[in-house]
Amino acid sequence: QGQYVESGGGLVHPGESLTLRCVPTSGTIAYSAMGWYRQSPGKEPEFVASLPWDGSSTYYADSVKGRFNISRDNAENRLTLQMNNLRPDDTALYYCNDVRKGITLVQPRRSQGTRVTVSS
Numbered sequence: 001q002g003q004y005v006e007s008g009g010g011l012v013h014p015g016e017s018l019t020l021r022c023v024p025t026s027g028t029i030a031y032s033a034m035g036w037y038r039q040s041p042g043k044e045p046e047f048v049a050s051l052p053w054d055g056s057s058t059y060y061a062d063s064v065k066g067r068f069n070i071s072r073d074n075a076e077n078r079l080t081l082q083m084n085n086l087r088p089d090d091t092a093l094y095y096c097n098d099v100r101k102g103i104t105l106v107q108p109r110r111s112q113g114t115r116v117t118v119s120s
C-alpha cells in the first residue's frame with residue numbers, strides 16, 4: 001500500500017451533497033480494507049467510514065450515519081464517499097487510507113486530502 005489521491009471536495013451550502021473519490025498512486029486497493037477520515041481545523045483526525053476489501057460490510061461514525069455512504073469499485077480501483085445533507089460541522093480535510101489496524105480506528109494521513117467546506 002502506498003499513497004492515495006483524493007478529489008471531489010469543495011464549498012457547498014448546508015444540506016447539499018458532495019462525492020469524494022480516492023484512487024491509489026500505484027498498485028491496487030482490491031485487497032485492502034479502506035477508509036475515509038477527516039480532520040477539522042484545530043482538531044485531531046477522526047474516523048468517518050470504512051469497509052473491508054470486498055465491501056461486504058460498512059462502518060460509519062455516528063455523526064455521519066444515515067448521511068454518508070462509502071463504497072468501492074475494485075475493478076476501477078476506486079473508493080468513493082457519497083456525502084448527503086452536509087452540515088457545517090462536516091467541514092474538514094478528508095483523506096482516505098488503507099486500514100492497517102482496527103477498521104474503525106483513525107489511520108494516519110499519507111496524502112494531500114481534499115477539503116470540504118460547508119457554509120451558508
